[in-house]
Amino acid sequence: MSRAILEVEALDAWYGAARILTDLSFELRSGEVLALLGRNGAGKTTTLRAVVGLVARRRGRIRIADREVAGLPPYRVARLGIGFVPEDRRIFSGLTVQENLEVGRQPPRAGVPVWSPERLFGLFPALAGLRHRPAGRISGGEQQMLAIARTLMGNPAVLLLDEPAEGLAPRVVDHLAETLRGLKGEGLALLLSEQNLAFAGVVADRVCILEQGRVLHHGTMAALLADPTPAHDHLAL
Amino acid sequence: MSMAHLVVQLLSGLAAGSVLFLIASGLSIIFGVTRIVNFAHGSFTMLGAYLTIDLIGRLPDGGFGFWAAVGLAALVAGGLGVLLERLVLRRLYRSPELFPLLATFGVVLIVQDAALALWGPEDLLGPRAPGLTGTVLVLGLRFPVYDLFLIALGPVVLGLLRLVFHGTGWGTRVRAATEDPEMAAALGIDQHRLFTGVLFLGSALAGLGGALQVPREAITLQMDMATVIEAFVVVVIGGMGSLGGAFVAALLIGVLQAFGILAFPRIALVLVFLVMAVVLMLRPNGLFGRAEPAAGSHQALSQGSFAPPGPLARLVGGIALGLLALVPLAANDYSLIVLTEIFILALFAASLHFLLAVGGMVSFGHAAFFGLGAYGAALAVTGLDAAMLPALALAPLAAGLGAALVGALCVRLGGVYLAMLTLAFAQILWSIVFQWSSVTGGDNGLLGIWPEPWASGRAAYYWLTLVLCAGAMLGLRRLVAAPFGYALRASRDSALRAAAVGLPVDRLRWLAFALAGALAGLAGGLQAFAKGSVFPALLAVPTSVDGLVMVLLGGLEALSGPLVGAAVFHGLETEAMRGTGHWRLLLGAVILAMVLVCPSGLSGVVGRVAARLTGSARRP
Ligand SMILES: Nc1ncnc2c1ncn2[C@@H]1O[C@H](COP(=O)(O)OP(=O)(O)OP(=O)(O)O)[C@@H](O)[C@H]1O
Numbered sequence: 080m081s082r083a084i085l086e087v088e089a090l091d092a093w094y095g096a097a098r099i100l101t102d103l104s105f106e107l108r109s110g111e112v113l114a115l116l117g118r119n120g121a122g123k124t125t126t127l128r129a130v131v132g133l134v135a136r137r138r139g140r141i142r143i144a145d146r147e148v149a150g151l152p153p154y155r156v157a158r159l160g161i162g163f164v165p166e167d168r169r170i171f172s173g174l175t176v177q178e179n180l181e182v183g184r185q186p187p188r189a190g191v192p193v194w195s196p197e198r199l200f201g202l203f204p205a206l207a208g209l210r211h212r213p214a215g216r217i218s219g220g221e222q223q224m225l226a227i228a229r230t231l232m233g234n235p236a237v238l239l240l241d242e243p244a245e246g247l248a249p250r251v252v253d254h255l256a257e258t259l260r261g262l263k264g265e266g267l268a269l270l271l272s273e274q275n276l277a278f279a280g281v282v283a284d285r286v287c288i289l290e291q292g293r294v295l296h297h298g299t300m301a302a303l304l305a306d307p308t309p310a311h312d313h314l315a316l
Numbered sequence: 317m318s319m320a321h322l323v324v325q326l327l328s329g330l331a332a333g334s335v336l337f338l339i340a341s342g343l344s345i346i347f348g349v350t351r352i353v354n355f356a357h358g359s360f361t362m363l364g365a366y367l368t369i370d371l372i373g374r375l376p377d378g379g380f381g382f383w384a385a386v387g388l389a390a391l392v393a394g395g396l397g398v399l400l401e402r403l404v405l406r407r408l409y410r411s412p413e414l415f416p417l418l419a420t421f422g423v424v425l426i427v428q429d430a431a432l433a434l435w436g437p438e439d440l441l442g443p444r445a446p447g448l449t450g451t452v453l454v455l456g457l458r459f460p461v462y463d464l465f466l467i468a469l470g471p472v473v474l475g476l477l478r479l480v481f482h483g484t485g486w487g488t489r490v491r492a493a494t495e496d497p498e499m500a501a502a503l504g505i506d507q508h509r510l511f512t513g514v515l516f517l518g519s520a521l522a523g524l525g526g527a528l529q530v531p532r533e534a535i536t537l538q539m540d541m542a543t544v545i546e547a548f549v550v551v552v553i554g555g556m557g558s559l560g561g562a563f564v565a566a567l568l569i570g571v572l573q574a575f576g577i578l579a580f581p582r583i584a585l586v587l588v589f590l591v592m593a594v595v596l597m598l599r600p601n602g603l604f605g606r607a608e609p610a611a612g613s614h615q616a617l618s619q620g621s622f623a624p625p626g627p628l629a630r631l632v633g634g635i636a637l638g639l640l641a642l643v644p645l646a647a648n649d650y651s652l653i654v655l656t657e658i659f660i661l662a663l664f665a666a667s668l669h670f671l672l673a674v675g676g677m678v679s680f681g682h683a684a685f686f687g688l689g690a691y692g693a694a695l696a697v698t699g700l701d702a703a704m705l706p707a708l709a710l711a712p713l714a715a716g717l718g719a720a721l722v723g724a725l726c727v728r729l730g731g732v733y734l735a736m737l738t739l740a741f742a743q744i745l746w747s748i749v750f751q752w753s754s755v756t757g758g759d760n761g762l763l764g765i766w767p768e769p770w771a772s773g774r775a776a777y778y779w780l781t782l783v784l785c786a787g788a789m790l791g792l793r794r795l796v797a798a799p800f801g802y803a804l805r806a807s808r809d810s811a812l813r814a815a816a817v818g819l820p821v822d823r824l825r826w827l828a829f830a831l832a833g834a835l836a837g838l839a840g841g842l843q844a845f846a847k848g849s850v851f852p853a854l855l856a857v858p859t860s861v862d863g864l865v866m867v868l869l870g871g872l873e874a875l876s877g878p879l880v881g882a883a884v885f886h887g888l889e890t891e892a893m894r895g896t897g898h899w900r901l902l903l904g905a906v907i908l909a910m911v912l913v914c915p916s917g918l919s920g921v922v923g924r925v926a927a928r929l930t931g932s933a934r935r936p
Pocket residue numbers: 094095097099117118119120121122123124125126274
């Protein structure tokens with residue numbers, strides 16, 4: 080099996096004086112989907128933000144393709160191939176759809192799929208007709224597509240997605256799951272923060288269950304679906 | 317006046333407005349991404365003008381030399397903007413709004429002294445633009461071709477800027493980073509490099525604006541502040557972040573000034589300010605602006621809770637006060653004069669500290685109220701033959717009224733708006749006092765404002781000042797710990813939450829603003845009788861900045877800060893006046909050092925040292 084593309088080891092993180100993450104470790108290979116599951120406030124978002132470098136106070140090792148990135152500013156982390164799609168999407172609402180994509184553009188990187196607006200419009204046909212529309216004036220589902228597409232423009236090796244299915248209509252969620260599986264098929268590594276076991280169950284290969292900023296359970300999705308006790312214990316199901 | 321004259325005046329206003337647009341667009345672009353009002357922007361305009369004159373003298377005569385000088389001046393200004401971003405602004409993007417304002421003002425002071433040293437105090441006249449020296453006939457009147465060129469240049473620059481921001485990847489990234497810097501960074505955008513580029517572009521526009529003024533008017537050392545205030549007014553009227561708005565507003569202001577100078581030659585600036593006031597009342601985001609995101613990324617200036625002093629502090633304070641009361645028994649006249657001056661400065665600083673640290677409002681024009689008090693008292697004496705005490709009572713009244721008026725307009729806005737509006741108001745008051753010489757004595761000031769016989773001895777006036785200043789400062793201290801103080805602090809920390817629990821936030825802030833103004837006025841009144849005279853400099857920008865420097869020197873988090881700050885400031889000023897002629901250079905350096913190295917002031921340093929000595933740990 081290939082080496083891990085993203086390794087997180089003994090990660091601690093704080094907001095101000097409050098310790099949010101404690102001794103968090105996991106790793107992720109290319110073409111694999113790992114779901115971080117946990118209740119509200121378990122620390123899923125904080126984990127993703129800490130990996131990208133958006134949490135000011137953190138400690139531990141974060142390696143992408145064997146390169147230590149823990150001390151780097153977010154833009155350097157992004158340029159090393161970590162793409163982040165935040166929970167609230169953070170679309171640039173004053174820019175058009177096309178311009179949002181352009182903002183995400185980074186040079187191609189060896190060994191990972193290369194994206195262009197045309198290719199992305201193929202992946203998300205709903206966006207194709209909206210290119211010149213201000214991104215503040217497209218629907219929530221379209222904004223989620225745009226957020227993912229914009230991050231893909233950076234040709235990432237690892238895609239971090241924070242509750243991407245939240246607030247979307249069931250039909251859109253199905254399409255999203257389909258798309259994510261496609262990305263996995265192209266060799267991207269996906270790190271997914273989820274509260275929704277149903278969605279994670281369709282997409283993820285492995286799971287980490289978090290509670291109060293610690294990893295409580297680590298295993299394959301198949302095993303969890305076969306015996307959901309840990310999920311019942313630690314998720315609000 | 318004939319139709320032809322009106323048209324020519326209109327065209328002339330449009331030409332001035334075009335240049336103003338270049339400068340204001342630069343300010344607007346820089347504010348857009350950095351959220352910093354860069355005072356040094358006006359300095360870059362001034363430098364652009366001086367450099368152009370300087371370079372024209374060194375380059376071959378003729379068209380090439382002239383335009384090369386203009387281009388080079390703009391490039392140098394852009395380069396200075398880059399330096400400013402790298403060395404100063406970069407460290408201040410997240411600090412409270414006051415710090416970048418003060419730091420860039422420190423740069424203004426340094427540039428002023430440098431320009432004075434390089435090019436001397438006289439106004440400079442440049443050559444006219446080769447190839448554009450002629451005039452054309454407009455309805456039978458002569459009108460300069462150069463002004464027509466400027467009128468055409470405005471829209472061209474607007475178009476180019478649009479192209480840059482809407483047609484290039486760089487411009488798109490700048491807009492993205494303006495809207496959401498964190499998300500832009502997560503997408504791999506190096507904000508600092510982007511901002512450096514923005515500072516280059518914006519500052520080069522400032523330099524270009526200055527360079528293009530050379531053929532039109534005399535270049536003076538006062539150009540910097542006048543320019544940056546006007547440019548800010550343009551940006552506010554047009555709407556922050558809207559280049560089209562800045563264009564319309566710049567032309568509006570240009571034309572308004574052109575006609576204002578005809579109609580009210582002395583107070584054209586007042587007209588501009590009135591227009592801004594009306595626009596802000598009707599459309600708080602300017603003509604073309606969108607609502608700003610409520611909270612910027614700036615930290616609060618102070619979170620201090622200013623608990624009432626403990627028994628020990630009271631004891632120490634009481635003893636200190638007692639000792640100060642005994643000073644006249646032992647000290648000579650000179651020490652008494654110095655101490656009297658320090659008390660007055662301390663009260664002025666304390667009123668500003670109250671506004672900043674307790675009210676959370678940054679004023680860059682607090683000297684207006686100091687000056688209103690001083691002139692109020694002085695005019696009562698010279699005009700109404702009032703005795704000292706009634707005149708002294710009038711001082712806080714006049715200043716408080718003035719502050720209530722200004723506050724009604726600007727406390728609602730807060731942030732840099734408040735800072736710049738107070739500055740604009742102080743400038744206007746200054747120009748009124750300066751120009752209206754039949755009443756105010758103009759530049760010669762008002763003389764012979766002496767205390768009544770019973771208070772005219774050094775010791776007597778010392779005691780009077782001590783009683784009034786200490787009384788006012790103690791009263792302020794009580795007020796901070798009283799329900800009004802609590803409510804004000806709650807409004808400072810979170811206006812939304814305070815409003816949600818039913819506090820009348822705007823009214824609290826307005827009252828605090830009026831009170832701070834009144835106390836500054838009392839200090840001003842005392843100053844008038846201490847010096848026996850008043851001059852327009854009392855309400856000029858440097859006096860406002862002195863106040864801010866004292867507050868910052870002393871430290872924001874302690875109520876005793878202003879006293880310490882005033883004493884240290886007075887000492888510094890006296891020493892510098894004696895030592896070198898470069899007071900502005902020194903003050904600018906002190907400001908930069910304070911903001912960049914030691915923003916918590918002397919009381920902060922003392923507090924940290926004390927904490928280290930007593931071993932109480934601080935988290936990183
Ligand atoms: N900016 C912040 N400042 C202080 N504390 C925060 C901040 N953001 C999150 N927290 C706290 O950190 C903890 C973890 O939050 P986080 O957002 O990572 O959880 P989450 O698992 O993503 O939850 P959710 O499912 O609600 O998105 C929570 O207790 C939260 O209150």
